[in-house]
Amino acid sequence: MLFHMPARLYFGSGEISNLKLIINEYLRAENPILVTDQGIVQSGLLKKVLPQLPGIKIFDEIEANPKSDTINKIAGKMRRLNPDLVIGFGGGSPIDAGKALALLGTNDGDIEAYEGKEKYKNNPLPFLAIPTTCGTGSEVTWVSVITDVNRKFKMSIKGPKMYPAVSIVDPDLIKTLPPSIIASTGLDALTHAVEAYLSKPATLITDTHAVKAVELISGAIKGAYDDIENHHTDREDMMFGSTIAGFAFGNSDVTAVHCISESIGALYDIPHGVANSIFLPHVLSYNLPECFEKMATLARQTGIDKVDDMKASKAFIQVIIDLSKHLGIPLFKDLKIEKDQFEMIARMSFENNSTPSNPRKLEQKDFLQILENAYK
């Protein structure tokens, strides 16, 4: 059994105020750059970091589902600055973009050349992750997911040197997060935990984190969605749950839900967490015959007390459907994806590297059936 999570993790409300100290005394960086997006700029959250980093160069043009051409363009400018640290500040997109830029800070060429595992020649620059949503998990994983714009495909760029050197997880940073983002990122984190637990490479260590994450996230997500500002414990539980769900899937894998959501995200720019929320119950229904005993363990973390495992698992799937509805997640139909595209989505999902990790064997036709079930 192997468990790997080398990032130094600072967790706690108010931790962001130690940013300067961490950079100066632990990372000993003198020329950092900061990668973020327009949502963060408009949210005012930069006020928490910029006074600590006067004069820092900011790249704030990262989009949702970050694109290879954006990364390559920023890399050209970034290399001229010769940074010694990359800071990713925001949701999963700026953090994944920051990891990719840290790699390009020490390796030539475009990001497309580094798709896959350990394709870098030189160790990436040190990377500091500061999540501002409760879902990515990217602050504790070794992977950066970047959309190749030419192939319309989400590439995974990963390797043991791509873990953040430091992650600062401060639940106060999600205090002003809009409810729709709490819903989509929180359900992404829940999906990470559920898939990590049910995936074939799961271990006792990943199971321990995944089960606790399901308990924390399912217990806190409604309170966080309804009033994040005044629900301090829910904020902490969401951030902690999201982080340990990252420990879990980063050391086991995701399953068919992410295979579909990554395909749809690359083709149609659908928010990642929304796509996961839509397909999670349908993939769980498909997987029921193979893993209903394990699924029942997760069900019991959400307060379902049925003794029969199959009944508990079915009730768990219904809880997820009801939760998505409560949190305003759209239906698959609402995404306006034409049905004649389903074949292509099924093919792309089938070809995803995580398909073999799904607990029940999947063929392309099974993905097609899941898409059709979700569309009904």
Ligand SMILES: [Fe+2]
């Ligand atoms: Fe995800």
